[in-house]
């Protein structure tokens with residue numbers, strides 16, 4: 445079958461799921477990645493099941509770079525690119541920040557946050573922590589791919605003491621969706637992405653932020669920065685947690701206008 449007919453088949457079979465421009469984009473991604481017709485057809489079958497195209501091609505772009513993703517890791521989101529951008533801006537603004545920063549990312553997933561930060565702060569010692577051994581393996585392969593040395597640690601953050609002292613930058617995009625919000629989550633997210641990357645365990649959706657605020661108190665150096673991505677419905681509650689440990693805090697909106705980040709200076 446020629447490429448044009450295959451593209452028409454994409455249009456016909458995906459039009460109930462995606463807009464015309466999305467289908468064109470998906471066709472470009474798939475046909476750019478696979479060459480054999482059988483592979484492209486198999487990808488089309490997976491798209492019909494609402495599987496995110498990033499898992500089908502095994503890659504996702506983040507902050508202008510390509511990263512390996514598998515169904516063991518969350519597909520990095522555009523909001524998290526904004527979090528990284530904020531981190532880089534704030535690091536540049538802090539006059540007392542030396543070159544040899546210690547940066548810790550909690551819930552590192554595919555490793556996108558520490559890898560991009562390390563690329564821009566080459567003298568920093570950057571840590572990435574995750575409970576999932578599969579995620580840590582993916583994160584390590586991404587670090588290798590981008591030739592960055594990151595200290596990855598596989599541990600349950602909620603049940604462990606903080607592994608690094610005198611941290612300059614504490615950053616995290618932890619699981620923050622509450623179980624009550626489950627019915628609002630789209631099928632292509634819920635059916636394919638790791639549950640424990642999205643949902644906070646148990647009844648308290650702020651459980652990670654309480655621990656992050658506590659660890660900021662004990663392990664972030666005075667003048668250090670904390671930056672977290674947050675649940676848009678819990679902006680003020682999350683801010684309050686960091687108000688207790690920081691001298692200055694801000695609640696910041698994402699490009700869609702939702703409360704999405706808390707930034708604090710200790």
Ligand code: SAM
Nearest residue numbers: 520551552553574575576600601602617619641
């Ligand atoms: N940082 C990545 C990103 O922004 O794309 C992934 C963020 S994802 C929302 C949250 C991550 O936290 C997942 O990779 C998940 O495995 C990890 N996680 C969940 N529970 C954890 C725990 N108890 N300790 C450490 N990491 C945990």
Ligand code: GLN
Nearest residue numbers: 617618619620621641642
């Ligand atoms: N923003 C992601 C979503 O809505 C959730 C990320 C997270 O829980 N940290 O799918």
